[in-house]
Amino acid sequence: MNFILASGNAHKAEEFGILFKDSNVTVKAAPTKLEVVEDGTTYQENALKKAQAYYEEFKKPVLADDSGINVEALPDELGIFSARFGGEGLTDKQRAELLLEKLLDKEKREAFFTCVLCFYISPEEIYFFEGRMEGEISDSYVGDGGFGYDPVFCPKAFPNKTVAELEEWKNANSHRAKAVESAVKFFKEL
Amino acid sequence: MNFILASGNAHKAEEFGILFKDSNVTVKAAPTKLEVVEDGTTYQENALKKAQAYYEEFKKPVLADDSGINVEALPDELGIFSARFGGEGLTDKQRAELLLEKLLDKEKREAFFTCVLCFYISPEEIYFFEGRMEGEISDSYVGDGGFGYDPVFCPKAFPNKTVAELEEWKNANSHRAKAVESAVKFFKEL
Numbered sequence: 001m002n003f004i005l006a007s008g009n010a011h012k013a014e015e016f017g018i019l020f021k022d023s024n025v026t027v028k029a030a031p032t033k034l035e036v037v038e039d040g041t042t043y044q045e046n047a048l049k050k051a052q053a054y055y056e057e058f059k060k061p062v063l064a065d066d067s068g069i070n071v072e073a074l075p076d077e078l079g080i081f082s083a084r085f086g087g088e089g090l091t092d093k094q095r096a097e098l099l100l101e102k103l104l105d106k107e108k109r110e111a112f113f114t115c116v117l118c119f120y121i122s123p124e125e126i127y128f129f130e131g132r133m134e135g136e137i138s139d140s141y142v143g144d145g146g147f148g149y150d151p152v153f154c155p156k157a158f159p160n161k162t163v164a165e166l167e168e169w170k171n172a173n174s175h176r177a178k179a180v181e182s183a184v185k186f187f188k189e190l
Numbered sequence: 191m192n193f194i195l196a197s198g199n200a201h202k203a204e205e206f207g208i209l210f211k212d213s214n215v216t217v218k219a220a221p222t223k224l225e226v227v228e229d230g231t232t233y234q235e236n237a238l239k240k241a242q243a244y245y246e247e248f249k250k251p252v253l254a255d256d257s258g259i260n261v262e263a264l265p266d267e268l269g270i271f272s273a274r275f276g277g278e279g280l281t282d283k284q285r286a287e288l289l290l291e292k293l294l295d296k297e298k299r300e301a302f303f304t305c306v307l308c309f310y311i312s313p314e315e316i317y318f319f320e321g322r323m324e325g326e327i328s329d330s331y332v333g334d335g336g337f338g339y340d341p342v343f344c345p346k347a348f349p350n351k352t353v354a355e356l357e358e359w360k361n362a363n364s365h366r367a368k369a370v371e372s373a374v375k376f377f378k379e380l
Contacts, residue, residue, distance in 0.1 A: 128316035
């Protein structure tokens with residue numbers, strides 16, 4: 001089954017292509033990027049909004065994803081707003097450092113990443129999957145792999161390393177990898 | 191698989207119970223009705239919003255539905271707004287008669303009902319199905335079966351009768367029946 005990715009990011013389409021290799025799902029970049037207002041209240045709603053917009057435009061099965069990080073000590077600030085934390089115009093690094101600053105001297109550092117995948121085959125048939133990666137916010141910014149909040153997030157499996165230091169592990173164990181795993185299993189059995 | 195219905199309408203839960211008999215899906219009324227703001231832009235978004243709210247409250251798999259009628263000559267007035275057409279406080283009959291009035295002397299009478307079902311097992315696993323029933327808006331209000339716009343809608347299969355005169359046919363061929371049929375087939379194979 002072939003999907004176009006609801007994103008203007010060619011690199012992201014390539015990443016999904018790799019995650020879905022050895023499955024019966026293929027993912028290609030969309031012909032053009034669309035501007036979609038992501039004003040949903042959950043990852044699922046935002047993924048659905050993106051999927052609908054691309055399906056409406058291109059009339060082909062669409063894969064849309066939405067993801068973010070939830071930080072227990074800052075319940076309303078990240079989550080679906082993760083990419084805008086601290087305001088528009090910040091770099092990934094500035095956002096990650098702002099997060100460290102806000103958690104300075106805080107005991108409570110639990111956090112988890114979420115990835116939601118929406119497979120929008122048509123309005124008649126839509127499937128969602130979600131994956132999570134649990135862990136804690138680190139004390140400092142470490143590592144140069146990954147992106148986003150990876151350099152300030154230590155997964156449960158490696159409490160003393162950030163995901164930015166664990167690229168290989170991340171490829172198989174991230175929230176995105178887990179969501180993809182559920183989807184691959186599902187489409188194999190469908 | 192057992193679902194609670196994201197609706198305060200016990201009658202509706204019973205109807206779904208009947209539609210899903212002979213399947214491995216059971217549907218029960220939710221313990222209490224929740225107020226959910228249905229401000230999505232599609233049936234799918236509204237169904238997702240209802241499902242999320244009930245799941246959040248009861249932590250059990252939820253079935254949410256959303257439905258409406260799209261009338262080609264009035265593209266922006268019905269659809270997800272079908273239940274509010276003409277403003278709050280109208281009866282079903284008043285709404286249906288208003289629709290006839292707005293289409294008076296109009297040649298273009300094509301319309302279709304849509305039913306979207308959202309099976310929200312958990313945030314990790316959500317499945318949507320959609321069913322449609324195509325036809326035309328009648329010239330007059332006929333029949334006392336069904337509800338909503340049934341007395342002013344003639345399905346393609348019976349262009350001279352309204353769905354309100356075709357209760358038995360409707361049970362097996364409506365937009366809701368078709369969405370349920372897809373879901374039953376899906377859950378059987380899952």
